[in-house]
Amino acid sequence: MKRPGNKTNADTPPPSYGVGxxxxxxxxxxxxxxxxxxxxxxxxxxxxxxxxxxxxxxxxxxxxxxxxxxxxxxxxxxxxxxxxxxxxxxxxxxxxxxxxxxxxxxxxxxxxxxxxxxxxxxxxxxxxxxxxxxTAASASVAAIGQSLTKRGRNASVRLLTGHDMKGFADHDWVALARPGEVAAIYMGKKSARFIQGRLIMHGADRATPVTVVENASRPDQRILATTLDALPVDLGAAGFDGPALMFYGLAPRAVRTTLIDFSQQELA
Amino acid sequence: MKRPGNKTNADTPPPSYGVGxxxxxxxxxxxxxxxxxxxxxxxxxxxxxxxxxxxxxxxxxxxxxxxxxxxxxxxxxxxxxxxxxxxxxxxxxxxxxxxxxxxxxxxxxxxxxxxxxxxxxxxxxxxxxxxxxxTAASASVAAIGQSLTKRGRNASVRLLTGHDMKGFADHDWVALARPGEVAAIYMGKKSARFIQGRLIMHGADRATPVTVVENASRPDQRILATTLDALPVDLGAAGFDGPALMFYGLAPRAVRTTLIDFSQQELA
Missing domain, CATH: 3.40.1010.10 (Tetrapyrrole methylase, N-terminal domain)
Incomplete structure (x- = not known):
């Protein structure tokens, strides 16, 4: 147990507990x-x-x-x-x-x-x-100015994980490889090459856009726009070491935010 | 344009606009x-x-x-x-x-x-x-005390819509019909019978749990726990007329909330 110095100290009397x-x-x-x-x-x-x-x-x-x-x-x-x-x-x-x-x-x-x-x-x-x-998918897609779903493109979106209890997670690659599919991939950095291989093997277009958002919503947020083909190389070059969310099937839309800043506003 | 009486009135001077x-x-x-x-x-x-x-x-x-x-x-x-x-x-x-x-x-x-x-x-x-x-899926799954994903059960979850521009939305029914799949279905009330038919046609177990959450997070929230087999009949009997989110593959876990109420707390 850790009591950070800026929050409490050891001399603080124990809180009066009630029903847990x-x-x-x-x-x-x-x-x-x-x-x-x-x-x-x-x-x-x-x-x-x-x-x-x-x-x-x-x-x-x-x-x-x-x-x-x-x-x-x-x-x-x-x-x-x-x-x-x-x-x-x-x-x-x-x-x-x-x-x-x-x-x-x-x-x-x-x-x-x-x-x-x-x-x-x-x-x-x-x-x-x-x-x-x-969730990270929601904050990340907002950061790239896109939607998880879009009329005429995809009537569903998948949230999936790059690895699970058994190692790399298996997914329905055939369905994901179809045009217009969108998936938000959690914990996908280490499994990027595996995911790329499976999707291409099942017929996915190598030019499918892939976007990786590191540290979504934080001051050090970074966005990598690439393709399924270039994903492993570009991801390696980016050297992301923060938490990252990977979008399969989405490219960033340039977000104009210069003039909007509510961060100094007080809550009503 | 409507100016609700309790927020503004016609005598209010126009706001001083800046850059839109x-x-x-x-x-x-x-x-x-x-x-x-x-x-x-x-x-x-x-x-x-x-x-x-x-x-x-x-x-x-x-x-x-x-x-x-x-x-x-x-x-x-x-x-x-x-x-x-x-x-x-x-x-x-x-x-x-x-x-x-x-x-x-x-x-x-x-x-x-x-x-x-x-x-x-x-x-x-x-x-x-x-x-x-x-999003409704997140609030609704919290209300039934479940997770959208679970180790050993599902390494992905789908958010999908019951209807799209062309009417009832088509989906990857084969994949959804497999055991352990979880989907959050938006705008699914009117298409419940269509979805049920497609899933059973593609081999889904009729006993698969289905939960419908109406008015998630609101004081009039209601939860219907049923099965794929009984979904259309039970949903009809429930007579939900508020917005509803349907979970395919999830049953509610009883949530013990009696003793937890932060609603009277002031924000720090």
Missing amino acids: SVTFVGAGPGDPELLTLKAANALAASDIVIHDRLVSDEVLELTGAQAVLINVGKKGFGPSAHQDDINALIVEHAIAGARVVRLKGGDPTVFGRLDEEIEAVKAADISWSVIPGI | SVTFVGAGPGDPELLTLKAANALAASDIVIHDRLVSDEVLELTGAQAVLINVGKKGFGPSAHQDDINALIVEHAIAGARVVRLKGGDPTVFGRLDEEIEAVKAADISWSVIPGI
Whole structure:
């Protein structure tokens, strides 16, 4: 457990706990303004915030002064806290009477391992609920000025992951390879060459646009516009090391934002 | 154009306009707490808010006192404002110098006809940007305590529409009919029998769970848990007349929320 110096210190008296609960909260893609009002309220009222590595410092600043922050960060393909340990941590604090916020990057219902944690909380008979968040696909597509769906182009969109429990994730490549398909690929950087190979093998046009958005909505956001053919080379050259969302079937539309800035506005 | 009595009146002096702009804003599913902070700020700073029918009154209350609200509501399969007229309205006000918010239910990038409006704004050389919102699938799956994706069950999820420009929308029924698939079906009420028929024809298990969430996140939210087999009959009996999101492949998990209520909390 970590108590960051700027939030609490060891002399702070323990919070007065009541009946414990767990709220699974979507932190959104990084920009703290992309949290929902409900998520911000939950953070402000929490006793314990158990968060992933991908949750930005600016979002964590929305927690109340009384809250203790615990980082259980996990990184794709790398070392990670064991899910069982995270489950136990959540349950332990809720049983002690804390209002626990389990804060997950993006939307907890999208590639968030939410079910495993809910089952642990349910088994301990603890109250729980879910506050949705802006998922990376939504923030990233807004950043490139496109839509996930478009009349006359695609009447459906897939959110899929580049890797799963067994390694590279298998998908319905035949259907994805058809013209007009759009997919938002999470955790796809390491599997870009695999995905490219499978799609081309199943007949996808090598000129299909592919866009990669790194650090969507954050000040260091970067956008790579490429094609299915050039994806592995261009992605390697870009050297993205932040979280990235890959769009298959979408090219960026130039966004004119110079004159629009609501960031200095106070909330009414 | 409509000026609601509780927001502005005819004696209000015209706002001092500057350089016009258009912000496409996701209003989320209905609960005003499910707007992002950024969306709330944009509403507070807007001169003109052009909104869909599905945007709730509680969300519209977040607009500043100076804002003029224009309802261009559209309803699936029913009469609607022409898209060209909506495009013209947006452009007209932005050229006049207004900070226009184009407010769309849910997330503007998901079945929101966003591209057509962006193209009109671009053609008029007006500054624009997109603020994402919580889409109905995300709010609805949170309401039933489930995930859109789950390790070992589905490594992808589809968002699809029940009808498109040509009527009932066609989809990759073979792939959807496989065990473990999950799809969030927008505007699916009228096409429920068509979707059921296509899926069963392609080998889907009639016992596959289907859940329909009406008015997700709103006080009058209702949840129907059924199966693919019983879907048309149960949906007819439920008589839903609000916006509904249908999950193919998901059953509700009982959510324990009795003891969690952040709604009275002030934002930190």
